[in-house]
Amino acid sequence: MPRTALGDVEHFVLIALLHLGDDTYSVPILAEISRRTGREVAQAAVYIALRRLEEKGLVLSRLGEATALRGGRAKRHFKLTPAGRKQLRDAREAFVQMWAGAENLVKKAPR
Amino acid sequence: MSQPRPPRVAEWLLAGRMQPDERASVLGDVEEQFHEQVRTAGVWRATLWYWQHTIGLMWGLWWWTPRPAWSRGRVMAMDDVRYAVRRLRKQPLTSLVSVATLACAIGAAAATWSLVSSLMLHPLNVTEPERLFEIGYRRNATSAPTSGFTYPASRMLLDAGLMPMAAVGSIGSPTPLLVQGAGDARVRAVRFASPNFLDVLGLNPTLGRFLSEAEDRPGEPLVAVLSERFWKSEFNSDPGVVGRTIQVRDQPTRIVGVAPRGFRGLDLRLSPDLYMPLHTIDRVQPWDGLYSNRPPVHWVDLVGRLPGGVTPAQMEQRLNGLQLDWFGSTPEKTFVLTDVETAALSEGARTDFRQFSRLLGTTVALLLAIGSLTVGMLLLMRTEARGGEFAMCMALGASRLRLASGVAIEGIVLAVAGGLLALPVSQLMFAGISTFELPGDIRVSLLDLSLNTRVLAGVVTAAVASVVLIASLASVFALRRDHGDVLRSHTGATPRITRRRSRAALVSAQVAVTLVLVTGAGLFARSVSRALSLNPDFDTTKVLWGGGENLTRYGYEPPRAKAFFEEFRTRLAQHPAITALAFSESNSGTGAIHIDGESQKMPSSVRLIGIDDEYLRTIGLPMLTGRTFARSDGTGAAPVAIVSASLARAIAGEGSALGRRIAAPGLQVPDTEVVGVVPDIKSPGSLEPLAWYMPRRQYSAPMYPGSSGPRLVVRASGNSDAAAAAVTATMRAIDPAIYPEPIKTLDTRILEGLGPQQFGMTVMGALGTIALLLSVLGTFVVAESMAVLRRREMGIRAALGARGSHLRSLLLTDTLRLVGAGLLAGFALSWLGAGMIRVFLFQVEPFDPFVTGGVAALIIVMALGVSLRPAIAAARIDLARVLRQD
Structure with missing residues (x-):
């Protein structure tokens, strides 16, 4: 596998960023993943994924404003880079290609 | 309402696992979620969630990091x-x-x-405490060092400029003042400090700034710096507290800063809530004035930082070399430097x-x-x-x-x-x-x-x-x-039977430790109980004593003070929470009195107490012999006295003190006839109180100079707290400017003096309970495993005709043996540690048979109780079944 291949959580995080738009942060990302997948993803996994995605150049982050609700601490906002968008597109195409003709097999498979 | 905060320890742990660049944002995220949890599930669940989440995050961050x-x-x-x-x-x-x-x-x-x-080890959170010294003096070569100067004297030392020196003003202790912060108005401790106080201590404020020179002038608007503790408790660590206004004795006071974290002042017994400029002391505590040399004065403590390379002895020499026109100065007075950590706690303490x-x-x-x-x-x-x-x-x-x-x-x-x-x-x-x-x-x-x-x-x-x-x-x-032996046992072969000796030894050790801890708690409890039962002659839970209420502090002249107390008596007497009230006046006593014209030294100080007609009745003190004061014992009549039982013994030994004549010439008390004897009012610090009661009306009030004002005694009709609240409310209803001294029952006062005993009782009691439960658990485990181990033996004994009671007693004897060994070891441990606890016990010996025997009996009964089930099961064993199972 190439180093830029996306893990499950990384994939989810990138798609959540697409849905939420730029300048979102980890709490809404976590909520979005839970809401859409119905899976309880660990917050630590999201942080690690964001860290890795930033290292790969797929997302960018910046420190935002501090609020009293956060104990006077700043938020770290994330947004997708063009490379991130391309990576997502490629991953989706790869999945579509792989799934071509296989949907029916899944439906017929015994439970 | 204040906003709840995430648990700090969890926050600290989490922060430790974070990389520096992501620490703030992650902690902020989790705090944001915490507040959401508070909103939806409540504070306790949110706190639990935070802990779980912290552990999960720490684990996850470690686990998923490549x-x-x-x-x-x-x-x-x-x-x-x-x-x-x-x-x-x-x-x-x-x-x-x-x-x-x-x-x-x-x-x-x-x-x-x-x-x-x-x-x-670190009593004061100041920078380089070894260079910080409290400046005091000795009155003569043999006297103990004293701290606290009059303002004029302190000014002279500050102006001498020998070293960086700060002044802190007080009346004996941090001046208690009524302060209204974010909540209700409460009496708070205030220190009046010079603006360079924190600089000299080498500290920086947590928020805002310390006091400034411009604010430290008479007539300037009042400002204050909060202690960190006050800031946390009253303002919930609000970062926006600087600039807010609080009321100090009904005067608006602007907050300019918060003192450093963990700074508790320079005296461990006292911890100020507020610091205010020294020269505003007269504004909030109108005594005779800061600038006066005459009592009562605002004493000023001085603390200085030694310059590098100067020893304390050298600085003392320089101070003594100053030509000071020091009020009341005598040639023998010499300056003494005491390092602040030593000064923070007295040698005795x-x-x-x-x-x-x-x-x-x-x-x-x-x-x-x-x-x-x-x-x-x-x-x-x-x-x-x-x-x-x-x-x-x-x-x-x-x-x-x-x-x-x-x-x-x-x-x-x-x-x-x-x-x-x-x-x-x-x-x-x-x-x-x-x-x-x-x-x-x-x-x-x-x-x-x-x-x-x-x-x-x-x-x-x-x-x-x-x-x-x-x-x-x-x-x-x-x-x-x-x-091989172990594996054979699974194929039906008989394994070697080994007794659980190591396990039994551990249980015996547990029992020994339990005996020591529970006995310690019992001894402390018995000390407290003994102290509380010192006064069987009256109800110590219903009678409340106040401190001396000196109205001259509030600018009252004697006629106005008299009118105040008369009004107070009339109003309080009608209050449903009070059944009786009386006043007394007392001062420090005398070590020697004249008995029948001859001066005699007393075993301890004799306290002279002027009482009114209601005093003895209010307390409920019965007459042991003689009579109480009568209407005829007024001004101009022959002086009469009632004495405590201990003073009666000191006067007359085993004989009668009635009719004996006593006098205290040093206190201008003339020859007086003893007409009655009442029981002692004892406390742990005064087991044989020498009390001399005089009818108050025979002497003009105050009886002698320096009297601290009348002391109130009330008898509560029901709850003593309600009576105390009634006293405060009544006094403040007459004059809201007065903040009465607390009024407490004798039991409360006694318990306050037994802090270490109560502390020991609670801590050893809690730890002893844990130890007892663990010992009982250990005994049960051993008894159960021994019963299982000896099933075959019991079966054979039963088959050979042994009765159930005999089999039961065999197993219970085993339990008794290991508990007995533990108790013996526990007695030895108690003997070794007796010296350690003896100093804290009151009228109880470290080997009090009631406590030690009771604890040992409790351990034995509990151990036998939990061993009963395995013993009964073992006694009902059926050999045929055991053999089949094997």
């Missing part, structure tokens, strides 16, 4: 840890008991050491606290011992139970070292879990002991105790080390057995 190849060994070890956790989860009860025991022991040890460290620390340290060491013993026993049982598994593993080629390391990892997991759980345990301990007073009148609540992380790390490391040692010993016991 690791280099060299650390793969750690991952291998993680598999062992996960396997150990899985095994521990299979026996949840024993694992829980082990972790809870360790948590109690580690938490208690860490909290105790943090307390001792904050008082003995330091000695008392050292002894108390030793007692506390021993108690905690005993708990740590019992914790280790319990965990050791549980690990031993676990490894014994896994004998078959070990034998199988070894038969398949596993090394003993590998198997032993698995057991050791179980021990480490237990100790680390215990260490984590120790954090909330120590916080609970801090909360639990915050109401107590330590020797030296140190109130725990003023110490702002927090867990010393180094101490915690040290204790957890020690616990891990001792548990690993115990686990290693346990694995040696388990692995030294012949695995």
